[in-house]
Amino acid sequence: MFTAAWTASPQQPSEGFTPNWSREGFWRQSLRQVVRLTAGGGRVRVRLSHAYGTSPLRIAGATVARAAAGAAVEPGSLRRLTFGGADAVRIPARGQVVSDPAELPLAAGEALTVTLHFDAATGPATYHAQAFTRSHRGPGDLLTETDGNAFSEVTESWYVLSAVETDAGRTDGIALFGDSITDGFGSTPGADRRWSDALATRTGRPVLNAGIGGNLLLNDSAWYGEKALHRLSRDVLDHPGVDTLVVLLGLNDIGFSETDEQPTYKPAPVVTAAELIEGHRELTRQAREAGLRRVIGATLLPFAGSDHWGERAAKTSHALNEWIRTSGEYDAVADLHRVLADPRDGDRLRPAYDSGDHLHPDDAGYAVMAEAVADVL
Template identity: 75%
Template structure:
């Protein structure tokens, strides 16, 4: 009897409601008679590839007329000889129900860990507003008509820095040592160089040799839903962490937006922003720990980063942040802890990010900051 291949999630993006977003995107207008080519970097290699597509926030069925996968070339191009047609239960296309998802059949394609692949979707019927991931820090491409077999990418004339419908890429790696980073824009890679794969998740994958999945959503909250910034962490944890294949640990870095959104009146997308105390966040973390352990995952807590000088800063927010970090480090409730606050803090002013690690908004690290964070977290593995 032939052995059943064990698939491992090699890349993921957490689905979000269609929204205006941080940069212009196509989520609200959707797609019609167009092809969408997306480039993603995978964290595991294998001989077969399959994808997962999400219509989680769709209000009507989503028709996928066809799909292909290939090793990425330059720009929107693909590596010659690597293009493969994807099927769905043997069919060339599929209809995904509103609020549903679907997995493709495996396609024979040899891929290596840390290389990029393209996934191309032909969307021949009006999709309506599109389930998407706002901040990709990578370029997606759109072209008119059926561009599934386009090799050089010249037919893709429009670009976006978001991902649409694509929620996971899986390979038959048979690995069970994957790590999920769960959190907000810092997990998402805000402040890293776009198109360069310099996110925190990329840096950790390079250091550990493990599949590392970024399950961050910019602006995400642990305790409250947001029209702009995704479902609350305690609710989306099951979909974005526990449902990933081949994962053995999760690192949680989430809560700074819960603390800091109420400190400013200048950003309307931060509203509503309830005033949150440390005890409420700790209860939320305990719920994540409970969910993770219920599925046999190690739960690793990361301290909140310094944010002095940012639009999240204020006396109350600073107090709550210190209380939360004290609990993370001292309560003994996580399976392991990592003090990222200390790693990136300015030695002369510990409430602030060290200048060489500051993207410029006093809230998000830059490429160098993500590197030292990855080095610290790598010690847990």
């Protein structure tokens, strides 16, 4: 039985927060990506997404290996992936494929390197904007390269790869569903210090990160993904082994309309607490209908002083948080607002947990979030 051990939620090609390769895609190149697994096993397979492709995508070949430094891999660990027994595969527009399993013993917490070779022009590539770790690109077929020296270009996004699954046989996976805070913005790049990483270490359970920076609960966004109400099935419920959902959403719905500094936030409809509450209720309904054992609500973090803050934002966030705490709609509540608040001003992040923008936690703040969720699992 296979269990999702790592995920990244697909996004449509866009400029995103930082420069990336999604709009140009790939041609006669190899792409090497490194991910940290939260469940081990003796066999591994990958899920490749072409969710936003408008024509078929050809994968000329793929390999997996234990990661070494940078783009290097551990010698002797390389395994060629097949798809229905074939080395190459064509993914239909808006489709996905899952590879055949490859024999490769891996432990929870271990880093896996996935290499894809594109011998034909891909066009714009489905991707995940904010990886907070490096991916590597080089010319030609580099599937079996071990030292990584030919991978001369780097990015901090993931492309095409949407999940890694192992034969762990686990059915106690935890999915974190949210925006840039769940994605890990403000954590140390390359250090695996997101709160999903901290929660996996703390609990020993598979933890899937289903965050998208800038994501909204109620509305689609050109750069920041489909609204959460539409993507829950694809990004959480369709992955094997998940039994618990943690929801942390609504901050961008509230805050994007407070600032004119980011044109990518537009249009940014003004939403009410009642609308957000109905959105949360719909998420819990979808999760329970899919058979999840537990659905946990997390209160919005303090964000006074950030570009998302204002009088209306304060009123709406307070009302939503009070509903999450007291409504009984969730099986349990992680009161992240309380544990991260500045004791001198409850609407602000504690300075020791602030990455600097008064909106996103730092590594220490993410560790506190993980502890708060672990306490109510």
